[in-house]
Amino acid sequence: MAHHFDPAPEVLANGVYAFESLPGPLISPPERSLQRLRFAHRTPSAHFGFPPMELQNYIRPAIAKVDSALDRFLPRAATKPATIHKAMRYSIFAGGKRLRPVLCLAAAELCGGSAEGALPAACAVECVHTYSLIHDDLPCMDDDDLRRGRPTNHKVFGEGTAVLAGDALLTHAFEILTHAKPTTRYGTGALVRELAQASGSRWLIAGQVLDLENEGKKVSKNTLKFIHLSKTAALLTCAIRLGAMSANATPAKLDALTRFGQSLGLAFQVIDDILDVTQSTEKLGKTAGKDVAATKATYPALFGLARARAIAAELTQGALAALKPFGKRATTMRAIAESLLVREY
Ligand code: GRG
Secondary structure: OOOOOOOOOOEOOOOOEOOOOOOOOOOOOOHHHHHHHHOOOOOOOOOOOOOOHHHHHHHHHHHHHHHHHHHHHOOOOOOOOHHHHHHHHHHHOOOOOOHHHHHHHHHHHHOOOOHHHHHHHHHHHHHHHHHHHHHHOOOOOOOOOEEOOEEOHHHHHOHHHHHHHHHHHHHHHHHHHOOOOOOOOOOHHHHHHHHHHHHOOOOHHHHHHHHHHOOOOOOOHHHHHHHHHHHHHHHHHHHHHHHHHHOOOOHHHHHHHHHHHHHHHHHHHHHHHHHHHHOOHHHHOOOOOHHHHOOOOOHHHHHOHHHHHHHHHHHHHHHHHHOHHHHHHHHHHHHHHHHHHOOOO
16 A cells, blocks of 8 residues: 655755645735734643633643553653663653644544544654654754753763663654554554654654754755655654544545645744744743754745745645645644644744
C-alpha cells in the first residue's frame, strides 16, 4: 500500500527540494475570527496562546488524559536505573503545550473514533517530540540551557544521560505505539511505519541536518520550506494521521487531514520563527533570539516579519480549507488552527 511518508521530496538537479504537492499562496484569514481570538481571555493554564473558552474546555481535559496516559506508559521514576527514568520523566512532564497529542485526539474524534483509542499514538508522538527537543538542546546541536521554562535535560542530568534519555524516549515511543488497537484498515505495522518514517532520516532528522548545515547561509525558499516541513510539520502531521488511523479513517479523510497537518505544521514553524524574534525568553520558556544569533534559516530572516506573518496566515487558511470536507464536525480542529496563529508562546 502506498504510504504518505514513503516518497522523499523530489530533489532537483541543483540540489533544491521540490514541493509541488504543497498548498500554494492563499488568501488572508477572516479578520473577525482572528480578533475574537486575539481578545479572548487568557488563563495561566491556557497552553495554546489565546484559546477561546470552548477550545479551553476541549484542550484541558485532553491534556489531562494525555498526561495520565504518559504517566502510565512510562517506566516509574524509581525503576532501575532510576537516573534514566527520572531524566525521561523530567522532560516529558516539564510543561510542554501537548500540541501533537491534542491534535492526535482531535483527529481521532473527527474521524468518528475516541480520544481513548488514540492515546497510545498521542503519547508515542509526544515521546518522539520530547526526545527531539532534548537532543536539539545539547551543546553539539542548538546548545540551550532553557526548555519549557526549565533548565534543559543535560543541564540537570549531564550530557551523557540526556543523550540516553532522548534515545530511551525514542525507543519507548514504539513500545507505547504497539498498545494502539489495530483497525481493519491499519494494522500495528502501518502505525509503527508511520511514526518511524516521520521521525527518521528522510523527515524529522532530515530537517535537523539541513538546519545545521545551513546555519550562516542564505537558503532558497524551497530549501527553507523543506527544512520546516521536515523538522516540524512531519511529526505534527504524523500525530494527526495516527489519530485518524486509530479511528479507521477512510483514505479520503486521511488525505484531507494530511493536507491540513502539512499546512498547519508549516504555519506553526513560521510562527515559531516569528516568536523567536518578537517574544521574551520568559514568555517563551526557551531562549529567545537564538535563530538570529545562530544565523538560522527562518521566514523572518528570508522574508521580513510582515511577510512572514502573512505567510503564516496564508498557511493557516490553507489548513482550514483542507478541513472543508468535514463540515461542522471540524469545529474543534478549526479552533486549534486559528488559536495557534495568534499564540504568543
Ligand atoms: C537525532 C541527535 C539527534 C537529534 C534530533 C530532530 C531533532 C534532533 C531536532 C528537531 C527538533 C526541533 C527543535 C524541531 C522544531 C519543532 C518545534 C517548533 C518544536 C517546539 O514545539 P512546541 O512549541 O514545544 O510544541 P513544547 O515544548 O510546547 O512541546
